[in-house]
Amino acid sequence: xxxxxxxxxxxxxxxDIAAMLSSSCSAFDAEVFSADALSxxxxxxxxxxxxxxxxxxxxxxxxDFTVAGEVVLKSLGPILTxxxxxxxxxxxxxxxxxxxxxxxxxxxxxxxxxxxxLTQRFTAEFSIRAFIEQDQARTLRQLAxxxxxxxxxxxxxxxxxxxxxxxxxxxxxxxxRDPGPVLELLELLKDDPSLYVRRSVANNLNDIGKDHPDxxxxxxxxxxxxxxxxxxxxxxxxxRSAIKRGDRGALTLLGYAHTSQxxxxxxxxxxxxxxxGDNLTIACILHNPLxxxxxxxxxxxxxxxxxxxxxxxxxxKLKRIELGAGESVRLGKRLSLAQLTTRRHHAGEHHVxxxxxxxxxxxxxxxxxxx
Numbered sequence: 001x002x003x004x005x006x007x008x009x010x011x012x013x014x015x016d017i018a019a020m021l022s023s024s025c026s027a028f029d030a031e032v033f034s035a036d037a038l039s040x041x042x043x044x045x046x047x048x049x050x051x052x053x054x055x056x057x058x059x060x061x062x063x064d065f066t067v068a069g070e071v072v073l074k075s076l077g078p079i080l081t082x083x084x085x086x087x088x089x090x091x092x093x094x095x096x097x098x099x100x101x102x103x104x105x106x107x108x109x110x111x112x113x114x115x116x117x118l119t120q121r122f123t124a125e126f127s128i129r130a131f132i133e134q135d136q137a138r139t140l141r142q143l144a145x146x147x148x149x150x151x152x153x154x155x156x157x158x159x160x161x162x163x164x165x166x167x168x169x170x171x172x173x174x175x176x177r178d179p180g181p182v183l184e185l186l187e188l189l190k191d192d193p194s195l196y197v198r199r200s201v202a203n204n205l206n207d208i209g210k211d212h213p214d215x216x217x218x219x220x221x222x223x224x225x226x227x228x229x230x231x232x233x234x235x236x237x238x239x240r241s242a243i244k245r246g247d248r249g250a251l252t253l254l255g256y257a258h259t260s261q262x263x264x265x266x267x268x269x270x271x272x273x274x275x276x277g278d279n280l281t282i283a284c285i286l287h288n289p290l291x292x293x294x295x296x297x298x299x300x301x302x303x304x305x306x307x308x309x310x311x312x313x314x315x316x317k318l319k320r321i322e323l324g325a326g327e328s329v330r331l332g333k334r335l336s337l338a339q340l341t342t343r344r345h346h347a348g349e350h351h352v353x354x355x356x357x358x359x360x361x362x363x364x365x366x367x368x369x370x371x
Contacts, residue, residue, distance in 0.1 A: 006046040009091055014038055016092055017053065021061065024074035033060040047168065053095035058103050065103055069110045072096060079120040080153065093122035101127035105134050112142055116149075119157045126169050128161035136174065140181055147185060152194040158185055159200040165207040179208045179215055190223055190231055198230060202237035209242055216242060217249040224253060244299060244315040246358035256297040256357045262323070263287045266330075269352060269366050276337055276345045276371040282352055283332035284363060288323035295322045299355040300333050305348035305368070314343075315355070337368065346370075 014037045018030035037056040044052055061068035080090065097118050104111035111131065115124035131139040143158045160166065162182045164175040175182050182204065189201050209216030220235045227235065235253070242250035251257045266285040274280050288294045298318040303311040321329055337345050347370045354361045 006044070006049060009046055009049055009094075011038060011041070013092055013095075014041070014053065017057070017095065020075040020077070021057070021071065025061070025071040027062070028060060028071070033057075036060065047094075050091075050094040050098055054098035054102055057095060057099050065107050066110060069100075069104060069107065069114055072099070073114060073117060076117055076121060079151075090122040093118055094126075097122065097124050097127040100124075101130040105130060108135065108138065115157070116146070116154060120151055120153045123153075123160065124157055125160040125163075125166060128157060129166070129169055129172060132162065132172060133174075136181070140185070143185055144188065147188040152192075152196050155189060155192060155194065156197045156200045159189055159197065159204045163200075163204045163207045165210065175208075176211045179212055182208065183215070183219060186219075190234060191228065195230075198234050199237070202234045205234070205238035206241050209238065213242060213247060213249070217247075217253065220250070220253055240317070243297065243358065244355075246355070246360075248358070251297070251358050254297070255295070258357065260294060260296045260356045260359070261288075261290055262294060262296055262356060263289055264354060264356075264361055264363070267363050269364050271366070273367045273369065274337055275369050276339060276347070278337050280335045280337055280366060281332060282335065282363065283330065284354065285328050285330050286321065286323065286356075287328040288326060291325045293322055293324050295320070296356050297358070298331060301353040301355055301360070302335065303351040303353075304343070305346045305350055307344070307346055309348070311348075311351070 014034050018034045018037075021033070022028045022030040033056060036059065037053055041049060041052060057072075058068075061071055076093075097115070100111050100114050100118070104114065108131070115127055118124050118127070128139065128143075143162065146154050147158045149155055162172065162175065162185060164172045164179065164182070166172075186201050186204060189197055192198055192201070205216060205219060208219075216238065220239060223231055223235050239247075239250040239254065243254070248257060264284050264286060266283075268281070268283045270281050271278070282300065286296075286298070297320050300316040300318050302314050302316070304314055305311050316333060318331055318333065323329060339345060345368060347368050349365055349367055351365045352363045354363050
């Protein structure tokens with residue numbers, strides 16, 4: 001069985017933080033800090049563990065944040081090299097960013113220095129939100145300045161930290177009501193040379209579109225004018241939720257607003273009766289009966305049965321296709337029915353649809369039984 005996130009954020013993290021802080025402050029008692037930090041630690045989940053450690057840091061570092069903040073800065077290890085997967089190692093700094101968010105709000109300049117440093121080692125997307133809530137105008141000015149920072153980690157923070165619906169974080173309600181300030185920052189980043197940053201820009205714009213679909217379409221249309229391939233990728237990625245909703249404006253922007261005349265046949269859903277934990281394969285053939293080519297955007301929709309008996313649709317991206325006159329293509333998707341932390345499967349009748357340019361085409365159903 002794979003380790004949980006919280007199990008990988010264990011007592012060794014406490015030991016590492018204790019060693020780092022004691023090396024930068026002779027008055028810091030690593031042994032006393034560790035005993036305090038580990039009290040009640042095992043019973044907590046990941047974010048609660050990090051919050052618990054932030055409180056312990058506050059209790060054992062100097063009471064004056066201007067001194068404590070400098071100790072934390074001095075204790076930090078090397079910055080991340082590149083943006084490839086670093087595993088759980090950067091999570092070492094999750095307590096640090098929560099420490100800044102909880103105890104550094106009255107020390108803006110020092111807290112910005114800390115977050116500038118921390119986001120190059122982990123991410124300050126969680127902590128910067130507290131400063132947006134506390135002093136939006138001043139924080140936005142700082143973020144606009146950071147949009148031109150040499151570090152792609154810092155530039156990404158500008159976008160990721162202002163996402164209205166950032167996962168694992170509280171929503172920024174002010175930006176949900178008025179995304180204008182965020183869009184001004186995204187304008188500065190829409191042609192960023194780093195894919196790492198551009199992906200965050202797309203995710204932020206996708207967030208905005210969930211509350212303001214009109215602003216999503218307006219911004220996307222503007223960005224597509226004389227767009228590079230990189231900027232077009234941002235727009236396509238930002239429109240993904242709108243495409244899943246069958247939004248005609250999004251489909252039009254990407255050239256898929258026309259009604260498809262593709263035919264669907266040779267549909268198979270195997271097995272027809274599955275058990276939780278099994279794998280399921282869904283396949284069909286799309287055929288173009290016309291004497292001209294057709295292009296289409298194809299998605300798969302599975303209506304998963306929930307615990308209360310109702311169903312909720314989950315959309316899986318399949319592919320964009322172009323079929324010449326009389327051509328056919330076979331499409332398939334293998335689904336895992338294993339129980340996951342992100343999706344729990346429940347017994348019942350599950351319906352499956354194909355979305356062709358946003359229009360639903362029923363494929364059939366399968367029955368799922370409890371393990």
